[in-house]
Amino acid sequence: xxxxxxxxxxxxxxxxxxxxxxxxxxxxxxxxxxxxxxxxxxxxxxxxxxxxxxxxxxxxxxxxxxxxxxxxxxxxxxxxxxxxxxxxxxxxxxxxxxxxxxxxxxxxxxxxxxxxxxxxxxxxxxxxxxxxxxxxxxxxxxxxxxxxxxxxxxxxxxxxxxxxxxxxxxxxxxxxxxxxxxxxxxxxxxxxxxxxxxxxxxxxxxxxxxxxxxxxxxxxxxxxxxxxxxxxxxxxxxxxxxxxxxxxxxxxxxxxxxxxxxxxxxxxxxxxxxxxxxxxxxxxxxxxxxxxxxxxxxxxxxxxxxxxxxxxxxxxxxxxxxxxxxxxxxxxxxxxxxxxxxxxxxxxxxxxxxxxxxxxxxxxxxxxxxxxxxxxxxxxxxxxxxxxxxxxxxxxxxxxxxxxxxxxxxxxxxxxxxxxxxxxxxxxxxxxxxxx
Ligand code: UDX
Numbered sequence: 001x002x003x004x005x006x007x008x009x010x011x012x013x014x015x016x017x018x019x020x021x022x023x024x025x026x027x028x029x030x031x032x033x034x035x036x037x038x039x040x041x042x043x044x045x046x047x048x049x050x051x052x053x054x055x056x057x058x059x060x061x062x063x064x065x066x067x068x069x070x071x072x073x074x075x076x077x078x079x080x081x082x083x084x085x086x087x088x089x090x091x092x093x094x095x096x097x098x099x100x101x102x103x104x105x106x107x108x109x110x111x112x113x114x115x116x117x118x119x120x121x122x123x124x125x126x127x128x129x130x131x132x133x134x135x136x137x138x139x140x141x142x143x144x145x146x147x148x149x150x151x152x153x154x155x156x157x158x159x160x161x162x163x164x165x166x167x168x169x170x171x172x173x174x175x176x177x178x179x180x181x182x183x184x185x186x187x188x189x190x191x192x193x194x195x196x197x198x199x200x201x202x203x204x205x206x207x208x209x210x211x212x213x214x215x216x217x218x219x220x221x222x223x224x225x226x227x228x229x230x231x232x233x234x235x236x237x238x239x240x241x242x243x244x245x246x247x248x249x250x251x252x253x254x255x256x257x258x259x260x261x262x263x264x265x266x267x268x269x270x271x272x273x274x275x276x277x278x279x280x281x282x283x284x285x286x287x288x289x290x291x292x293x294x295x296x297x298x299x300x301x302x303x304x305x306x307x308x309x310x311x312x313x314x315x316x317x318x319x320x321x322x323x324x325x326x327x328x329x330x331x332x333x334x335x336x337x338x339x340x341x342x343x344x345x346x347x348x349x350x351x352x353x354x355x356x357x358x359x360x361x362x363x364x365x366x367x368x369x370x371x372x373x374x375x376x377x378x379x380x381x382x383x384x385x386x387x388x389x390x391x392x393x394x395x396x397x398x399x400x401x402x403x404x405x406x407x408x409x410x411x412x413x414x415x416x417x418x419x420x421x422x423x424x425x426x427x428x429x430x431x432x433x434x435x436x
Contacts, residue, residue: 001025001184004077006070006103008035010046010158010262011120011151012083017051018162020058022187027065027073039066047328047355050159071110079184080107081149082131083120093269095124104131108138116177118147122207122267124274128171128200145177148200150207155261156326165193171203208271212285215264217252219288222295225255225432235432236414255431257334257386257412258295260323265292265332296334299412300341306410306429307382312346317380317404319373320387321364322356330359334412335386339364352376354389374403382408388415397424 001024005016008030020026030036035045042056058064067073074080084099100121107117117135119128132146148171153161168189170181178197182189189195198206225235235255243250259265268289275282304311323333330336333356339349343366350368353360357369370376373392377383377400385392393415401407407426409416414430421428429435 001079001180002077003027003079003081003184004029004073005081005083005120006107007082007084007099007121008032008039008066009083009085010048010155011153012081013039013044013046013055014048014051014153014158014162015081015083015120015151017054017058017064018159019184020061020064021054021163023063024184025063026058027067027077029067029070029073031068033068036066036068047326048158049156049326054159070106074107074110074115075112077111077115079116079118079180080111081118081120082107083151086121086123088266088269093266093273095122095127095266095270097123097127097130100127100131101134104134105138108135108142108144111139111142111144114143114145114176116145116147116172116174116180118149118181119204120149120151122150122263122270123148123204124270125201125204125208128204145172145174146200147172147174147177147181148203149181150203152207152210155329156324163188168193168195169198169203169206170195171198171200171206173199208267208274211263211267212271212282212288214252215259215268215292216284216288218254218256218259218264219291219295221253221255222258222431223291228432228434232434233432234434238432255414257299257338257431258292260296260332260334262329262331265289296337297341299334299338300345302412302429303338303342303382303384303410304345306408306427307406310345311342311381314346314381315348315350315379315405316342317377317383318349318351318367319353319376319383319385319392320389321351321353321360322387325387325389326355328353328355328359330356330363333387335360336363338384338386339367350376350378350380353387354391356387374399377403380404381406382410384410384412385415386412388413397421397426401425 003019003024004027005012006029008028016026016028042059044052082103084103086095089096128146128148168185172178228235239253242248243253272286321335352370352373401424409426410429418428
């Protein structure tokens, strides 16, 4: 099959490279000339484990091409995927569809023969209808069908998520388009994933409802963690105990600093707004948003309390800046709330992140960026673990103890065992776990 992907950002690039790896002929299009130039040399602009290799392999096999020229690639395609960004519109939380609609217009002007246009970007319910309307206005003779095929991949494990998804959701009403989507995903659903066909609006809502549900699950366990601290229970035990109930499930029950990233904050806000506009508010999601924001605003307070009530003149050694491990993404990262608040309270923050330092610099200019974990901790009054990169799990604790000026550890991801930390002489503060 010939697939053209418009937008070579996160979703577009991962999807395009994976479809090519399954043997489809894929053209990835982006208006950013420098990005396309780099991709043609197999230089991948984002950090995602395995993506470099995947791009390189399929580029040299000739199954994957990169170009700024939309029209020729659309003309030849059986399926065109729109995978451009849908940022939050400034001033309100709605998804900005400017890029999606512009792509739709350009595709409509270029397509030839029956073409399935697939929305992969996260778009509000009804956006598929708008895309179809715009395309038919632009090119009344076009033979096309618009499908919604939301993407559920997670940063850091995007390739595995794409190749081994729990399900593939396709919202489409046209039988020819359904057949094309079946052919596109055949390499996947034959062995692994159920292909769920539904109507377009339901597919669009499935994406938002999934993300909002997961964000709710995280927020729920975070509040239970706070309660655990008060009543002397252990949130990890509680999460294990409830997660073994199949109806609840064990995943997304790790208490922490609150969810961040490019999807959950944006998508929960967009869903809450859409629901309000339709006069059917999802109050539980509105609450999740507010609770999560308050949690992030309170992070510095946790650190300050652990440091005996003041961080003025103290140095805080921060491990991890990205919103989660295996990514360099700083979007809505808890660090963006924690670091300025600590600085405002008089602290100096020295930080190390294996990948996100460059991204962090412009947001957090006053941080002292270290070249490795131990350097960040050298002379610090406290260790604060914010992102659970694997390499922080097995630190040489005796060395850390020597480097720290005071033996305070604030573990915002619960990666360390209290007993071990105490054995090394640390005063240890986890999330939702009884104090020693
Ligand atoms: C998410 C969805 O998982 C994915 O399906 C969707 O397509 C995009 O949004 P992503 O943002 O890449 O993916 O990361 P994810 O691993 O889901 O984590 C999101 C946030 O929740 C992170 O800030 C993470 O630290 C936090 N989280 C996750 C927790 O605090 N606890 C958990 O148990 C799980």
